[in-house]
Amino acid sequence: MARKKISEQEWQTFLSLADRLEIPVRELLGQKVRFTEMEAAGHRLGRSVAQITTERLALARAEQMTEPQRCPTCKKLCSLVHRERELQTLDGPLELCEPVAHCSACRRDFFPSASGTGTASAEL
Numbered sequence: 001m002a003r004k005k006i007s008e009q010e011w012q013t014f015l016s017l018a019d020r021l022e023i024p025v026r027e028l029l030g031q032k033v034r035f036t037e038m039e040a041a042g043h044r045l046g047r048s049v050a051q052i053t054t055e056r057l058a059l060a061r062a063e064q065m066t067e068p069q070r071c072p073t074c075k076k077l078c079s080l081v082h083r084e085r086e087l088q089t090l091d092g093p094l095e096l097c098e099p100v101a102h103c104s105a106c107r108r109d110f111f112p113s114a115s116g117t118g119t120a121s122a123e124l
């Protein structure tokens with residue numbers, strides 16, 4: 001699949017983002033450095049974009065889930081709270097905001113978003 005070209009304006013957005021994340025992409029533009037240094041800076045920026053994107057997607061999904069959820073064991077309706085937790089991913093650690101429900105009958109927490117598409121470690 002052919003890679004899409006980015007516009008000059010989009011490239012400037014990349015540079016601004018790299019500046020904010022303290023990744024020296026802009027500095028490398030004017031330097032004679034090894035290819036591996038350029039590649040490393042590009043890779044750092046890509047990983048950062050991936051982490052931020054995943055965090056935002058997870059937050060959006062968490063914010064959509066506010067209704068009480070049924071306990072997967074006893075089916076009791078349990079209210080939700082949102083908790084942050086760190087998750088290791090291919091792109092580094094993420095701070096995930098996740099909805100968590102506590103079932104007082106079963107005395108356990110469960111992560112409604114983890115059923116089917118989540119991050120697997122649903123039990124505490």
Ligand SMILES: [Zn+2]
Nearest residue numbers: 071074103106
């Ligand atoms: Zn239960």
